[in-house]
Amino acid sequence: MDWQAFEVSIKLALLTSVSLLPIGLALAYLLANSRFIGREVLEAAITLPLVLPPTVLGYFLLVGLDSSSFFGGLFVSLTGHTLAFSFTGLWFASIIYSLPFAVQPMLRALETIEPEIREAAWCSGLSKWKTFFKIELPIAWPGIVTAMVLSFSHTLGEFGVVLMIGGNIAGETRTLSIAIYDSVLAFETAQAQSMSLILLLIALVSITIVFVFNRSRSRVVRL
Amino acid sequence: MLRVNLQQSSPIPLDVELNCNNGEILALVGPSGAGKSTVLRCIAGLHSAKSGQINCSNQIWFDSNNKTDFTPQQRRIGMVFQNYALFPHLTVFENIRLALAEQKGAKQKIDHLLKQVHLMGLEQRYPSQLSGGQQQRVAIARALAREPEVLLLDEPFSAVDKVTRRKLYLELNTLRRSLEMPIILVTHDLDEAAMLADNLCVIHNGKTLQQGQPDQVLHRPRDIEVARQVDVRNLLTATLIDVDGGLKLQWHDYQISVQQTEGLSADQAVHWTVSPAKVLLHQRVRPSRGEHENPVSGVIQELITLKGITTVLLCIDNANNEVIQMDVPEHVAMRNELTIGDSITASILSDAVHLMPD
Numbered sequence: 001m002d003w004q005a006f007e008v009s010i011k012l013a014l015l016t017s018v019s020l021l022p023i024g025l026a027l028a029y030l031l032a033n034s035r036f037i038g039r040e041v042l043e044a045a046i047t048l049p050l051v052l053p054p055t056v057l058g059y060f061l062l063v064g065l066d067s068s069s070f071f072g073g074l075f076v077s078l079t080g081h082t083l084a085f086s087f088t089g090l091w092f093a094s095i096i097y098s099l100p101f102a103v104q105p106m107l108r109a110l111e112t113i114e115p116e117i118r119e120a121a122w123c124s125g126l127s128k129w130k131t132f133f134k135i136e137l138p139i140a141w142p143g144i145v146t147a148m149v150l151s152f153s154h155t156l157g158e159f160g161v162v163l164m165i166g167g168n169i170a171g172e173t174r175t176l177s178i179a180i181y182d183s184v185l186a187f188e189t190a191q192a193q194s195m196s197l198i199l200l201l202i203a204l205v206s207i208t209i210v211f212v213f214n215r216s217r218s219r220v221v222r223l
Numbered sequence: 224m225l226r227v228n229l230q231q232s233s234p235i236p237l238d239v240e241l242n243c244n245n246g247e248i249l250a251l252v253g254p255s256g257a258g259k260s261t262v263l264r265c266i267a268g269l270h271s272a273k274s275g276q277i278n279c280s281n282q283i284w285f286d287s288n289n290k291t292d293f294t295p296q297q298r299r300i301g302m303v304f305q306n307y308a309l310f311p312h313l314t315v316f317e318n319i320r321l322a323l324a325e326q327k328g329a330k331q332k333i334d335h336l337l338k339q340v341h342l343m344g345l346e347q348r349y350p351s352q353l354s355g356g357q358q359q360r361v362a363i364a365r366a367l368a369r370e371p372e373v374l375l376l377d378e379p380f381s382a383v384d385k386v387t388r389r390k391l392y393l394e395l396n397t398l399r400r401s402l403e404m405p406i407i408l409v410t411h412d413l414d415e416a417a418m419l420a421d422n423l424c425v426i427h428n429g430k431t432l433q434q435g436q437p438d439q440v441l442h443r444p445r446d447i448e449v450a451r452q453v454d455v456r457n458l459l460t461a462t463l464i465d466v467d468g469g470l471k472l473q474w475h476d477y478q479i480s481v482q483q484t485e486g487l488s489a490d491q492a493v494h495w496t497v498s499p500a501k502v503l504l505h506q507r508v509r510p511s512r513g514e515h516e517n518p519v520s521g522v523i524q525e526l527i528t529l530k531g532i533t534t535v536l537l538c539i540d541n542a543n544n545e546v547i548q549m550d551v552p553e554h555v556a557m558r559n560e561l562t563i564g565d566s567i568t569a570s571i572l573s574d575a576v577h578l579m580p581d
Binding site: 114119120122123124126134138139 | 269294311324
């Protein structure tokens, strides 16, 4: 059992899902409440990682994060570190890769809020920010929890993008899914099995949490 | 006092002028899509018209000339939405507390509001645990919690059943006596408007056509357009003629005396209307003196009784099969043994005849 890879995976999944909370919410709010030219293109771009082969996404990210690229170069000049083959690069790639898993449930949850609810809050004297925090956020909460759990589980299980961006550096970019792949190649079946079981268990528990949470919320609100 | 004056040509055409005094209910009536809700949204600050002014309690909320446009938060309005728009994740108590103008003494204020709308004991319920009528009461309490300068009601009775609606009418009638702000009620139900409102404002295709007391608007519409909108039941056309120096209506073979002749002249084509309650049945058993006032005769085509009033559809003799409706109390219809196919006579009260120039 590669505990170092386990730690990298959990850290990456946690950081990614926490980062996706504000990013996903901002994007979902924008898509749910405004009509602008290019809205469909933006939504398609966010959803793209769902259908794109991870290697293709990984390739473009690798090129984009490379120190010779604009973004990669900017990062090097600011921090002195390269993005490719580093944990930070992996974190950044995971945010992009798990974006649809965060944005879609948040968007669906925000879209179910009728416009009158928001207007009723304004007419009750609540500012737009107060309306967001006291009305929209609590109503959309089940969708937001779903988004967080899904992006956590999805990041935990990602393989193709990690391999392309992160390589296989122990303690830095070697995640549990890469370690499983290594173990299988080295015929260490027992180790591969125990690590696979751990990933399976985490995925099952987190998805169960989503279902239980959504059901208990709907009981309170809709009884 | 609320004064509204709005004009725009798109996306929804508006040409609106209405006034509502403090403590008064003004019903904004018109068919679906007439622009009623848009006007209400403009008053609330949820929609900005292209030009015009909205003035409430001597404060300018909207003025296109100097680009004043207060947000809904700045306007101090109480709004009851058609589907009530209660916050589903909050209890009745929290729904109201969120809208309180001042959080100090919240408990007492909320108790008072709940008492006002007869909702004591339901503070801890969620909106989904309430009936339609109870939800409407919460919506009203929440709207009042802000101590609004104007109360806006957007078809507040359309989402409840008829029995509940009658109960809520009575409640609103009682509640309004304790309210001092102007109240705007949007409805497409003329009976509802006539029952609850002090003034009616008829709106069609975004244009306000006439504002006045219900009796005035419903029985003395300004023109044919208003008459059609308020569903005047006897809407007929005739020509004015000069008879011995006075004006009378020449309607088929009948010469009908009228009292409202100001601004009208002989040979002028007019639309005329008479309230069905002002067409009096000549009793068969006991003739009376009033029978020579605009007598008409005809055959009963249909009889419809509703809530103690019998509506008689009378196909007038020698009038090209035109029909006049008359309302008689049910017991009068029974005593006179009115049946379909009977020939009867009736009088059209001359002071109830209302003329509208073509």
